[in-house]
Amino acid sequence: MTTTTGIQHISAGRRFKDLFVKALVYLAFALAVVPLVSVLWLVISNGVARLDLEFLTHSMRGIGARDAGGGAYHAIIGTLEQVLLASVISVPIGLFTAIYLVEYGQGGRLSRAISFFVDVMTGVPSVVAGLFIFAFWILFLGAQFSGWAGALALAILMMPTVVRSAEEMLRLVPNDLREASYALGVSKWRTILKVVLPTAFTGIVTGVMLAVARVAGETAPLLMTVFFTNSINNDPFNGPQMGLPLFVFDQAARPNDTAVDRAWTGALTLILIVMLLNLVARLIAWWRAPARGR
Amino acid sequence: MATNTKTRDGGPAMSRSASRRTHGEGLFRFLSTAAGVVLLAIMAAIAVFLISEAIPALRANEGNFFGDLVWEPNSSKVFGIGALAFGTVLSSALALVIATPIAVGVALFISHYAPRRLAAPLGYLIDLLAAVPSVVYGLWGVTFLVPLLRTPSQWLNEHLGWFPLFAGEGIIGGKTMFAGAVVLAIMILPIIAAISREVFLQAPKMNEEAALALGATRWEMIRMAVLPFGRPGVISAAMLGLGRAMGETIAVALIFPATFDISFQILTPHANSIAANIANGFGEANDIGRGALIASGLVLFVITLLVNMGARFVINRRKEYARVGA
Helix, strand or coil: CCCCCCCCCCCHHHHHHHHHHHHHHHHHHHHHHHHHHHHHHHHHHHHHHHCCHHHHHCCCCCCCCCCCCCCCHHHHHHHHHHHHHHHHHHHHHHHHHHHHHHHHCCCCHHHHHHHHHHHHHHCCCHHHHHHHHHHHHHHHCCCCCCHHHHHHHHHHHHHHHHHHHHHHHHHHCCHHHHHHHHHCCCCHHHHHHHHHHHHHHHHHHHHHHHHHHHHHCCCHHHHCCCCCCCCCCCCCCCCCCCCHHHHHHHHHCCCCHHHHHHHHHHHHHHHHHHHHHHHHHHHHHHHHHHHHCC | CCCCCCCCCCCCCCCCCHHHHHHHHHHHHHHHHHHHHHHHHHHHHHHHHHHHHHHHHHHHCCCCCCCCCCEECCCCCEECCHHHHHHHHHHHHHHHHHHHHHHHHHHHHHHHHCCHHHHHHHHHHHHHHHHCCHHHHHHHHHHHHHHHHHHHHHHHHHHCCCCHHHCCCCCCCCCCHHHHHHHHHHHHHHHHHHHHHHHHHHCCHHHHHHHHHCCCCHHHHHHHHHHHHHHHHHHHHHHHHHHHHHHCCHHHHHHCCCCCCCCCCCCCCCCCCHHHHHHHHCCCCCHHHHHHHHHHHHHHHHHHHHHHHHHHHHHHHHHHHHHHHC
């Protein structure tokens, strides 16, 4: 892209301003990348030391305040179960909401209200989602702290992301496909089930993976729903569990170096899980992209 | 929006299994409508249950909820939101001031400056910033950023101490509002950059090319054709970022020193926020303490709701405008 016209030279002042802004824009980008590199570097260099078999296979049970050793097995199990349960709750609701918005809503008042509040819901702070589940599930219904309660809070945070991405993917399905299906006498719901959803499938999977990656790192809602434990609890429906983000938060707040080391390794494990999910999601999207004719 | 206005419900009803078909049709329509209604119900339920569980604690409060600068619901049953709300607003506002110019620069870089082929991967790099969990930023902030900012903080205090924000005596630097705001800024930068980038990319190509054809430099083209078009988008992106920063919990819970006063001296260790207080106080709270935290969560919910609805309002208005223009 050349900007000179050859008719008259651009004055020095204008050229200077252009270069100045260009430098600022490059600087802004560099500034934004610095923290990313710094975070990743510190997490890897500090976390690798304790990323051993013991960390991955042991809990913190019986580990004293100053002891080295111990691990995050209980937290990893907890995170995997909570995120899985959260997906089981939020994906059907999110997907059906997207189907309503695209296929049934037709721009009516209800669909506009849902659409608006899905957007607003994206902005609900995670700590508020946790407090809500605490107030509703634990105070109002009298249930106990459990992985399930945490999954409920995470599901609230996942839903809007799932709805938005699924909606976007459903809208990308060409209308010709739907009309061809109707022309063959196929009813609307079977068209959605057999034509629209399979066409949008990979895109929806990508969106769900990104939503999962987003909530897997959430700490605040777990504090007041999953609560806390140092022991392995494989049952998400009974008693307090642990989560990997919670583990990092807990260990980071302790004064001993041994605990902070564990926090770094926990952070590394968490980032590896989240980045892996992200990467898989992007790969699915990328692998899918040419088929959409982009 | 109206992608399927031509389609009608159901297909032609001329098959043997018509009854079964309408059955499935009804069920499917019911399920998808119900899912949407469930979403609305959840939003309503959040408000209802936060209010109902906050009321007992607010009744038991022996202080002034909106006036007092203390938070002792567990012992003396006196708690007030003032200092916390102030901390939430000030820290997010500072984060916004730091993040917005950089985010706009990043967005411009990706939409108009970076080599075409590199633009998408570089954009992905910025998105990765958003993929780092909040607790990791907290850990990074406490162990790395807080010590790193000590010297610049002291320099600012020494040389620009006349400016109220940089004033203060005694301990300068450490776990301060400033350190927390920098971490918040890093965390909200990706969302502001992503939305701004989308808006900048949508700027009418014709106007850009016309500006260039008239001999404008790249910056003049951006100033005349891209920025005016993108301004509402950038404003709403910043508001969404503000909402994010206000609700951000764990990172600031690790960094803020949990004091209960109102201080504009961002370089001294006086800082707290509603969300950080909930995270730090929940573990040892009794019944009234938890009720008090729920009450503060309700305040946070209302503030973020207003900010987000405002942002969405701006975006939606722009969408209509863009559609008319297209």
